[in-house]
Amino acid sequence: MAGQTGTLRALLTRWKSYRYRFVPWIALNLARKRRTTRHVSKDSQDKIISDTVVLDTLLKIFQALIISNFRDESVLLPEAIRARYEALYTIQQTIGKGLEQSICTPGEILFSTLGFSINRSPSSLISAGMGVFVSKGYVPKGAVVAMYPGTVYQKHEPIFFQSIGNPFVFRCIDGILIDGNDKGISKAVYRSCSRRDQLGPFKMSDVTWLTSCPQNPLAVGQYVNNCSTDRAANVCYQEFDVLENFPLELRRYLPNINYSNDIEGPLRCVVLVALRDIKEGQELLSNYYTVVH
Template sequence: MQDFWKSYKYRFIPWILMNLKREIREQSEHLRGLDVPKVKAELKDAIVTSLRSGKIRHGQIVVRKSAIPNCGNGVFSASAISKHSFVSLYPGTIYMPGDPLLIQSLGNSFIFRCSDGVLIDGNNKSLSNMIFKSIAGRLGPNSRNLSWLDLTNEIAMGQIINNGGSQKCNVAYQEIDFTESELRSTRFKLIPYVHFNTNISPYPFRMVAIYAIKDIEPGEELLSSYFSIDSS
């Protein structure tokens, strides 16, 4: 139970709110001296390119047992990753503020909280899995990417990256919103997101990118700080 809480607390909204000052402090550390608009623009270009081709760079990252005790699977670099490079997306069902999420969130350590209150359920199992498949099915055949649910899609493995704390993290999250025109050239069947509420416009279309905050050597486990969310 103690090991579960160590991981789950970073997704537990009341605990996050109580530690908001720490979030701001840790965020500022890796942003110091960073040209955020430039990095964000480069990430946006990389995501669009990936959603056209269906891959980031074949063999860049792999899933295997984490080196952190009791953490299950983790994500590892299979080749060198340069600082500020796009690594993957944090996929899942997007919940806007006010959308019902209570039942899905119980015992769910894959709820990602964006800075503006938007939530992404990156759980690939149980009720979360069924909800994603149901919504994707209603949107039509090949409307969204389902391969992230069985952990076979390099573009969407961000939800498996473990927490290393601010001292050990080598990747960070970047919230990016896309306009309809920016996504027009992509293949929607490669997008690993659905909106829980399909009666509203999905635009601006929120995605959460994971990018390297330092050069990463082959074989390194990717570690984030669950507080390192850039919304600039």
């Protein structure tokens, strides 16, 4: 009897974390759980900030990351691109003269570039597992604070086996799914797709988010927990499409990749945007889904 009770308790715990991604459960419980929803009148209004601001932020941090590792990366870059980054690298080295310690880790680069850094740590919410905290600095309202990594599935593509026991499947407004699980079959699928799409020396996506030390310090959005009854959300998901003209050399920091290699058009990404100022030490808390009227 004790063993059966333990099994039921374990199943209940899994269900509590998975149910927010389970569409029938969401449909039946919206009326009772309005605190965890955000309402927009149409898809185009599901924007806290403009796509231009999102793009500028990603370009800024990605360029800072590639410059910080320029000596190792320069041999892989075409001459025209290498010359541009070499100039930026020289400027950074000039400005940085006299500093006691060089900026080297992704977290330090994030802080130097955007004014804050974030990290994964045990959540302040009871039984919530890991969470994401502002470890240094502060996040101003309207800032891009994290990205939701994972394999991108179109509505017609199979994801049944990947979704079993998986609380990290994010559903976009138009039905596109992003599997942000960094373990098991989800991890294997992402790695396989990343190797498939590599273009010569250029990587089309980041695989380091699957480890404990991601090169893109923003790629921890899948660990942001849902707000509780007594804790309001301070970040919100926002969908963003990466267009084909996104710099080739910076794609290596994108933590998303299409499941199918014959998908034409932009790559779907999801960022988390601050709904208000978030201070050092505070945990990022979000809404799991948006309701479109």
